[in-house]
Amino acid sequence: MAEGPLGDLPGFRPELGGNRFDPNNAIFVLDPIRDKEIPVNVRLKPTRGQFIVGGLAASAAVKFASINVIAAPKTLVVGLNVPQTGPYSDQGQDQLRAYRLAIAEINAKGGVMGMQIEESVGDDQTKAPVAVENARRMIERDGAVMITGGSSTGTAIAVSGLCQEKKTIFMATLTHGDETTDLNCHYHTFRRYNNAHMSAQALAKTLLAKYGTGRWFHITADYAWGHSVFDNLTSVVEPKGAKTIANVLMPLGTTDFSSALSQAQAAKPDVLVITEFGKDMVNALNQSAQFGLTKSAKILVPLADEYMAKGAGDNFDNVVTTAPFYYKYQSDKYPEAKRFVDAFVKKYNSPPSNGAECAYVDMYQWKGGIERAGSLDPKAFIEKMEGFHFTATKGPEYWRAWDHQGINTVMVLEGVPVAGRDDPFAFAKVLEVHDGDAVAIQQSTSKCKIEDS
Amino acid sequence: MKALRFYALTALGLALFPFAIHPIGGYGGLATQILIAGIASIGFNLLLGYAGLLSYGQAMFYGVGGYVALLTVSRFFPQFPNFWLAIALAVAFVTLMAFVIGTLVVRLYGIYFALLTLAFAQMFFFIVFKWRDLTQGDDGLQGIASPPLALGPWSIDLTTSFPAFDLGPFGNLSDLHYWYAFVAIVMLAVLGFMRSLVSSQFGEILTAIRENEERSALVGFDPRRYKLAAFVIAGTLAGLSGALRGLYETSIAPDALTVETSGNFVIYTVIGGVKTLFGPLVGTGLVMYLQNVISAKTDAWRLIEGILFVAVIVFLPGGVLGTFSRKGARTVLARAVRVRPESVP
Amino acid sequence: MQGPAPLRGRPPFALPEDSTIDAILSQLPGQLLDGFVRGLVYVAIALGLTIVFGMLRLVNFAHGAFYAIGAYVGLVVAERYGLAAGLIVAPLAVALFAVVFDRVLLRFFxxxxxxxxILVTFGVALVVQExxxxxxxxxxxSFPIPAALSVPVNLGFTQYPAYRLAFAVGIVAIVLLVWLFIQYTSYGLIVRAGIRDRTMVQLLGGNVALASTIVFALGAGLAGLVGAAASPIYSVDPDTGFSFLVPSFVVVVIGGLGSFWGAVIGGLIVGELQSLTTLVLPAASDVVIYVAMALVLLVRPSGLLGESEVIRG
Known part of the structure; x- marks a missing residue:
């Protein structure tokens, strides 16, 4: 077996270790299918003058296509699993930009423990089965040591389940439903983005002051996230006297909201809550305006980002929303945020949306965790992450140990008209900033029971 | 003797398959997925190839099979998680479902049959989508670990890898999980079953009905009973496939019941070759390879799939496999000369 | 392992507090109008499907693809030269595509x-989509709605978007034009005769081949026109074709495959059925049209207005 270029490595005996591998002994080969270098996914232990290659198409490439093993630089594969198509594609693509910015920066500064990061990208189409299939391919074929991505709580829960089975780190980015770190929390999953509970608690004061306790009409995305937001919002405003008159569920990817809006119009609500995200929210809000509802009711959009506000234009004027990050606000306050926003604008000519910020910080958080652990072993990494305090783009924050939720600030924003924006993305003014601990789910009421390994 | 040779060669082929696709970018998980989906395609072939019934609703059996299997584990009998029970309940439920729907649909022909199966599949899609209390709606059932496979005194965790053994260019034995071995055995059984079924009298009568239904009826065979049997077998195999997929993926979502999924089984079967034993499996493998490996190389993989599909229909109506076998050549000929009854004045 | 998910708050399908008879009645006019407009979209798409079936006895699974091509062509042209230009170019482009498709491939089938x-049209639909x-x-x-039409119009009983009203009026006009074409032109005569008895028309020397092509182009152009006109309302993505194709099947099945007025009535029934179910049992608003489709196929496969001879098709 010791012929060919791989035979140059003396005295190793294999011990196959699933999808883990020891970076110090990794072998890097050119994969003829994907036309790029990939690490061979084995742990090697010194012994007799032999070794066996486990894992990927790599060995085949070496033997068959006689492509040379490249000794350096060593690489680590991370799986970037975001929607590049479908209703949440703006958010997915912006996260991808942020990942790539972070990876380029990290690689330029020597990588993670001396290893260069390499991406394996998948388009999850905001569909859970596709997201799972992508993640499986990234782990099994490409040897990804970490999966990250998001835009929908549906895909996040699904990928989280797979990563738990595969004992692979999952840094969930844009997922706002409680479930990701609540009912469906997993040992290998971390989520830094705010969740629905945090948003609802943060909104409480503004809602009662600005929206009052009249008749509330909800249009809700019919999947985990929408239900999570609806449950949280109603449990905040109903005890104060708000009356929920309807909750119309629309499937993810709905483009025509006329049926729901006709109902809303007849119901004459005081408040219209649009719990939709991405292009769905843009369509819902713009069509609300066409139905005259933006004039007759106050509009609440529980979660929004820069792309959605840009798409809604003037219809976003005066709309209250929440976000974990707003580039205008944080870059004035925190040097790290300013550096990130400037680098992002320089590279891509547009400011980062809040999902992009989360993606960027998550990539650095993963790098930091690996380096503190000094190992790619997920267990060592997780132990170093749990309870870890840090300051990045938005002041002091930390990873909560018992549910792996990132505890950081939640902002309540209010939309401004297009004429009042410095650039098309500068959509809001900041009403309030809430401390993460004050609004997060408490352990006593959480449904999260995290595994031991 | 012939049967023995068939089983020996097929078993050998299935054993070598995951390693054979290794040099061209395949991996253990892909081989497993191909075999699982292949079960449904092989069943569908009985319907489309032999009975001449184009169903656009196979996804309902596939999806419901997956849901029943996972619900058995997580909801119906959570205190008694058993692999066989999950499979058995899924298959039993889907068989019953196929029987009830089958009795209704086999009365129709051609386009009406296709549209009615489509209507039923859409009904099941929306029921699964909207019945959130049971099915978790759009989110699907996620992260439901498959129970170990109880086999006599043993209890096997199918996600375990085989021991390491280097196979040079063909990867390593440890790329494979026990899942593959299990699915390969199921596939062998399904192929064996289908082989004896189509060469039996049943297969011949089914083909005769397809060629000329009135004549078969006159000779004394009730065409509806034979078509119903084919429909139920196809449905059952789709259900088995779905149940295995659910347990393998540890998850299922309503996407499994969409028109797109139904269309996929049509594509797999037609590309591979209708009326051939291995065609549907080959077609499934070919398309899933495009989807999983070539997709990394070019975004045009789906276009390639579409063009391949049209090319097969226009130039190789016997499919990739059918065209290269004598039997398939006859099919091509038969199709080419067959005209619709009403276009003859 | 994941147990049943207990939801916080109320179950998602609890009836809204306002779901009294009064509340439903107050919503009725708005929903009826909305169902009518949505029904018209189905009508316009299904018309092409049904006249092509009538003439060629062929169910075209690529019909949704015509809608999608129309939407994209309309979008591209509209972005450059305005919506009106898009509405003119899209149907012509789609009709041209349909003629090529018909002559190069479909006629052999x-x-x-x-x-x-079904398989070959399904395949072409795939190729187009991809x-x-x-x-x-x-x-x-999507193409933004022209500012003048993006305002609500107060109809007294409800407010409704101006663009959608204009869209509805446009479709009604087009349906009438197509009817006039079939009823009063010589090609229309061949079409009508061809629907009755294709072989007879051939024997009598009618140019069925040409009429077939014209019908095919007409049906496709219609789908393309609706695609372009509807893109500001429904947006468009590559999968749009199939997502409109499936409800159009429901429409033509209910109305009767091959029947002109069947498609019109079927489309309106489907639109209103969805709207009315939304009022009383929202969770069933999608499933109900497929139940209706299955019932029609089982009880009267020729549909409400179809002729029973086509059942063995």
């Missing part, structure tokens, strides 16, 4: 069994 016809995805990308796109 006229006399094949229905299964082969070509669109490759060229335009997979993201949802």
């Amino acid at each position: 006229y006399d094949k069994e229905p299964t082969a016809q 070509s669109l995805r490759l060229y335009f990308g997979g993201t949802t796109r």
Whole structure:
């Protein structure tokens, strides 16, 4: 077996270790299918003058296509699993930009423990089965040591389940439903983005002051996230006297909201809550305006980002929303945020949306965790992450140990008209900033029971 | 003797398959997925190839099979998680479902049959989508670990890898999980079953009905009973496939019941070759390879799939496999000369 | 392992507090109007499907693709030259595409069994869908509604978007035009005769081939026109074709495959059925049209207005 270029490595005996591998002994080969270098996914232990290659198409490439093993630089594969198509594609693509910015920066500064990061990208189409299939391919074929991505709580829960089975780190980015770190929390999953509970608690004061306790009409995305937001919002405003008159569920990817809006119009609500995200929210809000509802009711959009506000234009004027990050606000306050926003604008000519910020910080958080652990072993990494305090783009924050939720600030924003924006993305003014601990789910009421390994 | 040779060669082929696709970018998980989906395609072939019934609703059996299997584990009998029970309940439920729907649909022909199966599949899609209390709606059932496979005194965790053994260019034995071995055995059984079924009298009568239904009826065979049997077998195999997929993926979502999924089984079967034993499996493998490996190389993989599909229909109506076998050549000929009854004045 | 998910708050399908008879009645006019407009979209798409079936006895699974091509062509032209230009170019482009498709591929399948016809049109639909995805990308796109039409119109009983009203009026006009064409032109005569008895028309020397092509182009152009006109309302992505194709099947089945007025009535029934179910049992608003479709196929496969001789098609 010791012929060919791989035979140059003396005295190793294999011990196959699933999808883990020891970076110090990794072998890097050119994969003829994907036309790029990939690490061979084995742990090697010194012994007799032999070794066996486990894992990927790599060995085949070496033997068959006689492509040379490249000794350096060593690489680590991370799986970037975001929607590049479908209703949440703006958010997915912006996260991808942020990942790539972070990876380029990290690689330029020597990588993670001396290893260069390499991406394996998948388009999850905001569909859970596709997201799972992508993640499986990234782990099994490409040897990804970490999966990250998001835009929908549906895909996040699904990928989280797979990563738990595969004992692979999952840094969930844009997922706002409680479930990701609540009912469906997993040992290998971390989520830094705010969740629905945090948003609802943060909104409480503004809602009662600005929206009052009249008749509330909800249009809700019919999947985990929408239900999570609806449950949280109603449990905040109903005890104060708000009356929920309807909750119309629309499937993810709905483009025509006329049926729901006709109902809303007849119901004459005081408040219209649009719990939709991405292009769905843009369509819902713009069509609300066409139905005259933006004039007759106050509009609440529980979660929004820069792309959605840009798409809604003037219809976003005066709309209250929440976000974990707003580039205008944080870059004035925190040097790290300013550096990130400037680098992002320089590279891509547009400011980062809040999902992009989360993606960027998550990539650095993963790098930091690996380096503190000094190992790619997920267990060592997780132990170093749990309870870890840090300051990045938005002041002091930390990873909560018992549910792996990132505890950081939640902002309540209010939309401004297009004429009042410095650039098309500068959509809001900041009403309030809430401390993460004050609004997060408490352990006593959480449904999260995290595994031991 | 012939049967023995068939089983020996097929078993050998299935054993070598995951390693054979290794040099061209395949991996253990892909081989497993191909075999699982292949079960449904092989069943569908009985319907489309032999009975001449184009169903656009196979996804309902596939999806419901997956849901029943996972619900058995997580909801119906959570205190008694058993692999066989999950499979058995899924298959039993889907068989019953196929029987009830089958009795209704086999009365129709051609386009009406296709549209009615489509209507039923859409009904099941929306029921699964909207019945959130049971099915978790759009989110699907996620992260439901498959129970170990109880086999006599043993209890096997199918996600375990085989021991390491280097196979040079063909990867390593440890790329494979026990899942593959299990699915390969199921596939062998399904192929064996289908082989004896189509060469039996049943297969011949089914083909005769397809060629000329009135004549078969006159000779004394009730065409509806034979078509119903084919429909139920196809449905059952789709259900088995779905149940295995659910347990393998540890998850299922309503996407499994969409028109797109139904269309996929049509594509797999037609590309591979209708009326051939291995065609549907080959077609499934070919398309899933495009989807999983070539997709990394070019975004045009789906276009390639579409063009391949049209090319097969226009130039190789016997499919990739059918065209290269004598039997398939006859099919091509038969199709080419067959005209619709009403276009003859 | 994941147990049943207990939801916080109320179950998602608890009836809204306002769901009294009064509340439902107050919503009725708005919903009826909305169902009517949505029904008209189905009518316009299904018309092409049904007249092509009537003439060629062929169910065209690529019909949804015509809608999608129309939407994208309309979008591209409209972005450059305005919506009106898009509405003119899109149907012509789609009709041209349909003629090429018919002459190059489809005519070889006229006399094949229905299964082969379904497969080849399904295949072409796939190729079109994926070509669109490759060229335009997979993201949802739409053309903004012209400012003048993006305001609500107060109809007294409800407010409704101006663009949708204009759209509805346009479709009604087009349906009437198509009817006039079929009823009062010599091609229309061949079409009507062809629907009755294709062989007889051939024997009598009618140019069925030309009429078939014209019918095919007309049906496709209609789908393309609706695609372009509807893109500001429904947006468009490469999968749009199939997502409109499936409800159109419901429409033509209910109305009767091959029947002109069947498609019109079927479309309006489907639109209103969805709207009315939304009022009383929202969770069933999608499933109900497929139940209706299955019932019609089982009880009266020729549909409400179809002729029973086509059942063996």
